[in-house]
Amino acid sequence: MSSTNAKGTLSVAERLGTVNFRNQGRSESKPHIVVDTEICNSTCTHKCTTRVCPAKCYTLDDAGLVHFQYEDCIECGTCMYACDQGAVSWNFPHPEEGKGVNWTLG
Template identity: 35%
Template sequence: MGETSGLLSTIEDKLYRVQYHHANESHIQVDQRICDHCRIERICLYICPAKVYEQDVESGRIRVNFENCLECGTCWIACTEGAIDWRNPQGGFGVRFRHG
């Protein structure tokens, strides 16, 4: 537990340094028709460090909280089903990482 909570606080510390400038439109789209038949255990729900992907409890559909995206590209690579359409946010929008 000690090691895990130490790691989590480190990640939270790092996320605290991230500044967001949200666009109105999502730069991530998922194809729900593919997600409905996901064969890779809905890995998007677990692999994203910013927890951008959530599953709606009632409908079971994938929700995308694109505002929290860190633009790492992991989900796009991990979803081998090809359900994720990920583009860079429009110029001037997205994340800015503060250093120091």
């Protein structure tokens, strides 16, 4: 059940929870974003995408290593501009039907 803040609106996390992804439930699907985490975990010193991705697709584990998963991506495009290390590759439009959020391809 969702809750509302003092202004009576949903939080960002709650709003993200309402997003409907076309790739939900698929076991094999081609990602529309590929991240070379070798770069993330070797030469990148700031790891900014772990802080700016609104869907938390970029995460840091306890050892400080970056991991990426595209399934919850809301296609905001932030990481495409935020990464200055050449680690993020976008393939858009999506390489096959069934990717992304419904408001983009629906």
